[in-house]
Amino acid sequence: MSAIVLFLAVIAVIAGWWLSHQRLTAKPWLEEGPIGDFPGTDAMTWPAAKIGLGVFLAVASALFVLFISAYSMRMAMVDWRALPVPRLLWFNTGVLVLSSVALQWSYVAARRDDTDGVMIGLLAGGAAAIIFLAGQLLAWQQLSAAGYFMASNPANSFFYLLTAVHGLHLTGGLVALGRTSAKVWRHDAATAEMRLSVELCTIYWHFLLLVWLVLLGLLTGWTDNFVDICRQLLS
Amino acid sequence: MVDVPYDGIAGIPPAEVPDVELYHPKSWWTRYVFSQDAKVIAVQYSLTASAIGLVALVLSWLMRLQLGFPGTFSFIDANQYLQFITMHGMIMVIYLLTALFLGGFGNYLIPLMVGARDMVFPYVNMLSYWVYLLAVLVLASTFFVPGGPTGAGWTLYPPQAILSGTPGQDWGIILMMASLILFIIGFTMGGLNYVVTVLQARTRGMTLMRLPLTVWGIFTATVMALLAFPALFVASVMLLLDRLLGTSFFMPSLVEMGTLSKYSGGSPLLFQHLFWFFGHPEVYIVALPAFGIVSDLISTHARKNIFGYRMMVWAIVGIGALSFVVWAHHMYVSGMFPQFGYFFATTTLIIAVPTAIKVYNWVLTLWRGDIHLTVPMLFALGFIITFVNGGLTGLFLGNVVVDVPLSDTMFVVAHFHMVMGVAPIMVVLGAIYHWYPKVTGRMLNDVLGKFHFWVTFLGAYLIFFPMHYLGLLGVPRRYFELGDAAFIPPSAHSLNAFISVVALTVGFSQMVFLFNLVWSLFRGEPSGGNPWRATTLEWQTPETPPGHGNWGKELPIVYRWAYDYSVPGAEQDFIPQNQPPRATRAAQGAAS
Secondary structure: OHHHHHHHHHHHHHHHHHHHOOOOOOOHHHOOOOOOOOOOOOOOOOOHHHHHHHHHHHHHHHHHHHHHHHHHHHHOOOOOOOOOOOOHHHHHHHHHHHHHHHHHHHHHHHHOOOHHHHHHHHHHHHHHHHHHHHHHHHHHHHHHHOOOOOOOOHHHHHHHHHHHHHHHHHHHHHHHHHHHHHHHHHOOOOOHHHHHHHHHHHHHHHHHHHHHHHHHHHHHOOOHHHHHHHHHHOO | OOOOOOOOOOOOOOOOOOOOOOOOOOOHHHHHHOOOOHHHHHHHHHHHHHHHHHHHHHHHHHHHHHHHOOOOOOOOOHHHHHHHHHHHHHHHHHHHHHHHHHHHHHHHHHHHHHOOOOOOOHHHHHHHHHHHHHHHHHHHHOOOOOOOOOOOOOOOOOOHHHOOOOOOOOOHHHHHHHHHHHHHHHHHHHHHHHHHHHHHOOOOOOOHHHOOHHHHHHHHHHHHHHHHHHHHHHHHHHHHHHHHHOOOOOOOOOEEOOEEOOOOOOOHHHHHHHHHHHHHHHHHHHHHHHHHHHHHHHHHHOOOOOOOHHHHHHHHHHHHHHHHHOHHHHOOOOOOOHHHHHHHHHHHHHOHHHHHHHHHHHHHHHOOOOOOOOHHHHHHHHHHHHHHHHHHHHHHHHOHHHHHHHOOEHHHHHHHHHHHHHHHHHHHHHHHHHHHHHHHOEOOOHHHHHHHHHHHHHHHHHHHHHHHHHHHHOOEOOOOOOOOOOOOOHHHHHHHHHHHHHHHHHHHHHHHHHHHHHHHHHHOOEOOOOOOOOOOHHHHOOOOOOOOOOOOOOOOOOOOOOOOEOOOOOOOOEOOOOOOHHHHHHHHHHHO
């Protein structure tokens, strides 16, 4: 459970930093008065959707970190047999990186009011994400063809489970990406709303890329030493 | 003294009303059923939670019938008894209290109290309710599937939860997991709304330190729930896979019905860690909104500002943070590494400090206050008493050496019912009496309310206080019948019968409450906009019940904190949060 405790410590630091700017030491019973006396303490000015995405990313991170916590605890049992990672995953990772790059392209284009560039970036990013998902399914097929079934070993179970959870998050992202593309399709010029949608998609894509890289490190065993250290911290 | 009017609002631009894209219902269906208005969603959440809560109440009667008069009721067998226990616990903790505090009170009060027109994502908010309803229906359906609901206990510990021999092994456990997964998805949608609305949609002048404590409590509890529920999600998904696909995340190798099962190597302890990583914050997810609401009830009905507002805020935040590092105090007897117990006992006892600060502050708010013994105030006082009682026994159980002999006895049952059963329900009931006039425009009947309070409060005390003694005798929890154990004297059996009679009485007094809710809806005294003469924004709406969009044309502007009661020199004994300073200062000048 050390992974999730570390993650919560990070969240606590962020929350503490934010709260420290909110005048929590104020004495509100003495501070009758108009607005504007306390600059910086009013409601956040970011768009609600952006804050909402930030909060959602924290929740999704908690979910993945908890899976990782469970992984690291289950890994310590004697029956754990690491499975060979299919080569295909490297190709998939490359495609997911391209997908993220395409969305970044789209985001830059949106800031330049280049609607065509936005559309190209979104479509390329979406296509790459779909290829990634197909590649993941193919990797599952290869593994089960080689006899690594879901229930035959906990390492296999976690492999299927983690890739599935990541894939489902990406599928959800594709829905948002589709809606954003429809929005761009309807307008000729870039609007603030469109820019925001593209930006949020881009942030989410980078987040899922980061999650995938962490999961890949875990599944390939690169991070085993780190996991060991974490486990020893609390036992 | 020269009367210099305080010119606080000069030079401030007129309130800019941001063009909120309010959703406008076009038909009866979208106004009352598929509504995106937080107030309607709040009522839907509350009614659904109360309905499934009544099922859990009936289950508790059945359990009490069996415990009080073993062998008398032939329609209750041991398997059913376990199913009743499981469903009662699960429904009360998650589907009633969590949904009611966050989905019900959160939806109604957050936008009104922070001065917003609605939640920031109304469509997602609506989805949240419908997913919750689906979760409740899936849960309720387990009563009708072959084998019935699961009887694994509300903690659903593997391996026993998914092995044959546990009731509900066929369908019950699968649907239970599915229902929990749905609940968490639905809650996350709602939770995003509550958090972002508090962060982003507060009206002008509403700084964090001017928020009513109700909002602080619900906000902090929501943040905690968003971080804690994923642990239950992970545990549910993995247990479901163990059950359905035969993986061995949690299941060790064992012999089941004489044959070696297909499982091997899994760790039941891992499930317990995940479950309690959710389960302990869950206690505070239920408690923090109760803390916040009760602070507002006490302050309003004692006509006095809350004592130590800053400390109250810090305590809420502190409790929220600490509650994530105490989870393993539920696992002292689980076989985990023993030295963990030392660490978790320490953090558990530390969390008593901010909690005690809150209790002192409530009592000091009452001290020399102008206490009106209205029904909400009575329930708030009842909360303080039951909460202190439950909190003190928490100190017993937080210590490893005391907990080990008391584990799995009725003492634990008494403790958690006092602290997170009766105490939060007291606040729920008090809050309903307090805010019912805002929701419906009519007061609840006072005589019925006082009857309801006294029967509920005294009855709940008579139920759970004696249970501590049963626990000290060693009477185990979760047992279908006690049999002729030498250490259980005959008086314990008479005490059990007494508790059962009281439990039925308290249960029936809730029917009086339900009658009051319906009767007052049509025949209650019209309340006006602000019957309790309260300061917070929800009482200052132009219409009662608040209309769509809450605030007429312009959003309110906030000039003061939420607790200006009995301010010396002011015209009235309360000053609403949106009353400009000039008006009160002029009044003060006239008075002096």
